[in-house]
Amino acid sequence: MHDFLIHYWPHILAVLSFVFGATAAIHAAMTKDEVRAAIGWVGVIMLSPILGAFIYAIAGINRMRRASITDRRSDLRDEISREEELHGVCNADIMSGFGPRMVAMWRLGTKVAGVPATECNHVQMLSSGDEAYAAMIAAIEKAERSILLETYIFDSDSIGRKFVDALADAVKRGVEVRVLVDSVGARYSRPSIVGLLRERNVRTATFNGAVLLRMRLPYANLRTHRKILVIDGGIAFAGGMNIRAAFTGPDAAHDTHFRLEGPAVADYFAVTAEDWFSETKELLSGDAWRVVDNHPEGRGVIARVVPSGPDRNVGNNNKMIIGALSVAEETVMIMSPYFLPDRDLVSALATAARRGVIVDIVVPDDNNLKTVDHAMTAQFDEIIRDGSRIWRDLGPFNHSKLMTVDGKWSYLGSTNMDSRSLRLNFETDLEVFDEAFAADIASRITAARERARQVTREMLASRHYLRKLRDRLLWLGLPYL
Known part of the structure; x- marks a missing residue:
């Protein structure tokens, strides 16, 4: 056996590379919803079939099969x-x-959450x-x-x-x-x-x-x-x-x-x-x-409980947030410690702002996760350019995840507005239809905004090139931050 391995190890490695690489590449192509993600993973796997397949097994599979679990x-x-x-x-x-707009939101919640x-x-x-x-x-x-x-x-x-x-x-x-x-x-x-x-x-x-x-x-x-x-x-x-x-x-x-x-x-x-x-x-x-x-x-x-996670509930929270942005007529207020929206959510924010909705987003000025904060900053210019306003809360670090729309609808719970929460984590949020409750959520976000500094495109453009490059490189890891 020892002599066999010494003589044929290149052939064995080639077979293993083909089997592992082909299996992982086929899985990525068949299961990824976004073409960019599929192309990226297939490229990584092709460049290094064994190592790439191992990395894909750890970080690339983002759906947990729980069909056998009792509901x-x-x-x-x-x-x-x-x-x-x-x-x-x-x-x-x-x-x-x-x-009527909140009727549409209620119907969406019924379909999405299933409760x-x-x-x-x-x-x-x-x-x-x-x-x-x-x-x-x-x-x-x-x-x-x-x-x-x-x-x-x-x-x-x-x-x-x-x-x-x-x-x-x-x-x-x-x-x-x-x-x-x-x-x-x-x-x-x-x-x-x-x-x-x-x-x-x-x-x-x-x-x-x-x-x-x-x-x-x-x-x-x-x-x-x-x-x-x-x-x-x-x-x-x-x-x-x-x-x-x-x-x-x-x-x-x-x-x-x-x-x-x-x-x-x-x-x-x-x-x-x-x-x-x-x-x-x-x-x-x-x-x-x-x-x-x-x-x-x-x-x-x-109220309605909205579960989400990388199983049959994948993307529930993202659908609810995008749905709320689509029905908004006057105001959208968001507070999140980690704000790294995916392309669909960025587009929904832009569409709401362009329709004349006032979109305010409050994030911490002193974040506890510096890497995430740098990646967040890389996206700010695009979000501001499309009409939303971003505020850096100068008070203590705030880990709250809050959203309210038009003083009627609110959403709060465990979901951050980043790809990890929206696609990889198991999360649970509460949807609330109530004006007094929405006013309470709005007052909390307003209090943070009043002690905040507004982020401007001029402020972002004035940063040193190396800082902007650092932020952009960290932003590339957006799906897993």
């Missing part, structure tokens, strides 16, 4: 039927309250880590039946340990507790919080955590970016806030999270339970996991 909503048909019967809204409700928009949802905004974490821990401490938590980053710091203590105490009380942490996010701190959770008897899994052991290498670049906590099937916390001490204290980074009660909680539970099932094959059923029709008095807001 958790099918196991909640009784709750969802009741949800639609008691709290569902119809065309006439949206027309009378928000006008109903419901009334009687009560949303309490939580604007800081101190406020959000205190509310979440208080809810965990009061839990009687079940706690389901999914998050991207769960740091092993002072805040993370407070959550661990609260979750472990709930286990001791007999509460069913499940925690799902992204495998990448779990490594943001050392030691990982996962070990501590398991030591305290909290049932914990990592999302996509065994990509090598289970031969799931093609999915190594796909992450859950969701931040969802469901208590007793009746209260949900969601938004953009990870669990980490960086969002607490007087000089903390800012973010927006919210507490939700109402029929939309069932959809947050369905999304998170399905993700748990995909990793553990445990179906969360029985009395402990019962979803309750529990909401305060009053009509509340009309």
